Amino acid sequence: MFVGKDVPHDSARGHVSGESLYVDDLPRLANELQVGFWWSPIAHGRIRALDLEVARRVPGVVALYTHADIEGGNLFGPIFQDEPLLAPGVVSYVGQPVVVIAAETREAIELARKAIVADIEALTPIFTIDEAIAAGSFIGTRRTIRRGDADAAIAAAPHVLEGVFRSGGQDQFYLESQAAIAMPDEHGAIAVHSSTQNPTEVQDVIADVLGVPLSQVIVVAKRMGGGFGGKECQATHPATIAALVAHKTRRPARIAYTKDEDMVVTGHRHPFQNRYRVGFDDSGRIVGMWVDFHSDGGAFADLSTAIMARAMCHAENAYYIHDIDINGTVCRTNSAPNTAMRGFGGPQGVATMECIVEEIATKLGRDPFEIRRLNCYGIDDRNTTPYGAVVENNTLPRIFDELAASSDYRRRREDVLRFNLESKTRLRGIALTPVKFGISFNTTFLNQANALVNIYRDGTVQVSTGATEMGQGVNTKIAQMVADELGVDLPSVRMMITSTEKNNNTSATAASTGSDINGGAAIDACRKLRARLADCAASLLSEGEEGLAPSVESIVFREGVVFDSRRPAKTMSFGELAHAAHRQRVSLGERGYYATPLIHWDIEKFAGRPFLYYTIGAAVSEVEIDRFTGMLRVLRSDLLMDIGRSINPGIDRGQITGAFVQGMGWCTTEELRYSDAGELLTHSPTTYKIPNIQDLPEVFNVAWIDNDTNTVNVKGSKAVGEPPLLLAISVWAAVKQALTSFAGRAVVLRLPATNEEIAMRLAAIESATKS
């Protein structure tokens, strides 16, 4: 059996030897064109004139295209089709594509870019959430999840507090920048290699922009050098631009963003600004809560409204709050359209709740852990979410208690408080924060997948699904499941390149669901194949066996060998069986399908069961701050999760450590800074600081509980891609506690808690104390 084993990533050997190919590693094609674009240099304006004549004459430049050259539709978007591929007159953010440049060399693209002259009338830009609210500039409508009467409950509560929590954006910072190669095919068809999490969406938009049917577009995605949500929607732009060039010039066309370009022209995790008002009693029990979320959606809708829905569905995090009123509005601003990033709104909702819990504890003079434990979702009661779903098989109380014990939380908290009284140079903080992350796309119809499993006559197997491999190991996990289902060795199973010609109408590999739904579809295909093969084996293995009638039920597939359990000595190899089945005209290919069961979501009422199950966990982090410079170290983090039955413990552990450290970046050092004109200033790793190997917590304990209750999902597993990112909120909460313990009162703290944010807050506390 391979499920449950720590087998290496199926591309690992290629990764370590440099042999794994990514889009821009593919050899140059004969006659290939290089593609780039000229983008809007200003955040909001009306193009009065565009002079392309000088650029057209740059040696090596082959073609320039604007929106006027698009024959199909110029507007696209996964939810609202409001985003132009090429700006049609009005430009809405710095970095918006305006003119496509196709040239023989990348150098010629650069020269052409510099030669484009534009006369753009500046219009008033909107840069902040407050400016957008004042101007009434929104995307979609305000949404609400409501249960009970929050206003009345808060009014009647013994204690009330309110405030505003602000979190910043985050760049996905995949190492491989966006890239695509488009190749014209016969009769107007086109094939595109794209570094995308969502080949079907790339296919859709290309077909629409070129004005051809979907069947004429093939999108292929072999692997990505990281995605993290950034290639869920926004791989579409480069792929479609390359396709436009290939379609018009009948030449292969390649586009590869530079890192700087990638960071400027693509969107990021949404900044949020969340108002809250909460009522609670003396014990710390939350009796009512009202929150009003505003996110910065950027210039176009992209996935912003779905991201807001997930933020709202995570607003209460791990806590049962009966009377609750959750509101969310997406603001339209003049920045690059913000988009999916690991967590997809969940982190912004959960961080707000954890900020609130910290402040409740401060107000009551209590350990925040007590408040968390007290309000935690119950197992048999107090277990219904604000949107009406039941938290089944709730492991939150168990995780809280086991982690508090294993991390020695209470003693260490005492130590931290004592340390802060004694040290004149450093401050410490410790916090335990939980996560309850809903698994399934909030948008119900996306929860489906198909898979193609082909068995060859030697018994080897090819598996194609709509899942895209971006490092998360989805292909490895599916191969493990397939190997077990067919009873073959893992090396017999080969995961094939993802392509829309084999798997149609797929959903993005996103929402942590890649292995769940694509694995489910592959299992479905395997079971159909195995049934046919068992039928065949039953006759073959009983042939000439005295007193043995063919019995499909007693056929066993194990480790590449097939036998009848009643006569286990007589065996045939899986390859022999495949060969024999083929001779008997039994189909050795099958298509599997999976649709997530049990889920439903009322998009108007914002109620239902949007998630099949919850992945649960908690973390304790202890931090140390230099009181003079604000510089932060994470001394120790202990993570404990419920990820069901792990399909691959090695891969899952890597998802947990990787997501946690990525979340630490969001909470601490990753800060997007813009000029007053809305230009992103932090567009490369020199200025945008993701965590480095030295930032890993000095002591880092990662564990998960044994939980076999998640029978609703494939192999009893739970999704693990996104949830551990939210555990890093423990780092931010620990910083907030450190400042709180210094100030002796609640301290407002922005997220990320950069060294500057921390130092300036400390200075403000000191000057307030003096005066």
Place this chain on the structure above:
Amino acid sequence: MRDHLELFLNGQSERIAGADAFRTVANWLREFRGATGTKTVCEEGDCGACTVLVGTPRAGSLDYKPINSCIQFLFQLDGTHLVTVEGLKLGDQLSAVQQSMVDHQGSQCGYCTPGFVVAMSALHESAPGITERAAREALTGNLCRCTGYEPIIKAALDMTRGHGKRIEELYPSRPIAAALGKGAGSVRVEAAGRTFFAPSTLDEALAFLAEQPGAVIVQGGTDFGVQCNKRGLRPDVMLTLSRVEGLDGISVENGTLVVGGRTTLGSLEAFTRGSVPSLHGILCLFGSPQIRNAGTLAGNIANASPIADTLPFLFVCGAELELASSRGHRVVGINSFYKGYKKLDLAPGEMITRVRIPLPGEEETVRLYKVSKRRDLDISTFTAAIRMTLDGRRMSGVSLAYGGVAPVVLRLPKTEALLEGREASEALFREAGEVARTEIAPISDVRGSKEFRTLLASNVLMKFFHEEIAGGPAARNTGAR
């Protein structure tokens, strides 16, 4: 005089003539050698995905160091053996590093992986028993977005399987070093209006500079490469000193640390470990191993950034620069070397041949501070050096230098005067902080606001007081690992 470059790539001899000499190493590998294992991500030496090993002949064998190939030009690698990720396997067998990365799930998306594997291979070359601390330090120059680094560290601590061969065993160095040795003498490559010159003597270098005063000396090129990639810098005439003997020394002579004009920061880091701990501490936070293996102290000085990490130390030590040109030699103090933002007391045709740093005495206290958004591999928001002799709490020989608060690194004469000869107290240091604020002119930029820098200008004095005077060493938070 040779008119082309000679180097080895994964054991194969390469002769590079013409315009190819002016390509970045990463670009040449990917576009002209099909060696796409080497990835280019940031093109500014800040992510390590392009890391390659460069073997430099030393005493008949090759000394391998990891560098960033995206900001090195081929002409800089003349006379070396370049080993890329493709060159580490033995037939079908993975190296110890590669196998360990596979076994520990050290790769996820795989895009940073070649860079990690190469950087880790350098570690595997250098040390038999690798500690976690050594692994973290060796991999500081490599960013990974997927793994959270934990599996990579585990891989680095368990390099026991695979073919297990060291680079020397894969590519015996004697024949390569011998072949490279045959190309001794100076090198001059001219193509498409651009000239590269590698003189073999200092006189030749100075004569060339006299004749080509606009020539850019590209030694480590760790900032030069960034300027070329990101800001369109494209000088016509370039020169490297790699073939000039005697410019790569480090020694201590009568209490003065003498550093050659092309001595790398990496060599300096190794030399000062133990001998000059205060300087060593800041060198460990300077860039990354890849950057330090290429970059030089003289380059850091001549590049004239107000946030150059080495400068505050050089300022409080009163370092002297030996300058040479075809007209002769002179010595200039670092405290008067900078005339304004990126303006130097360096005449056309003149170069830094040696840096002389009178080291503080053992009785003196010297502390260097670097504040940056991320502690490692980050450009400073603010830097400082504080030097003084403490007799009890009485302070003398007070010297302060700040970086990141003005167009040049500043000494703070008024603050120094306030502290000089006085008894240290919290009130006095608070007052000193107020005075320090009046001596600086910080601006807001992407690395920090004016207000933050102003705060740091006074806070760093409080930090020094509490950590070095009031609290003793126990109070110190150096961010030690």
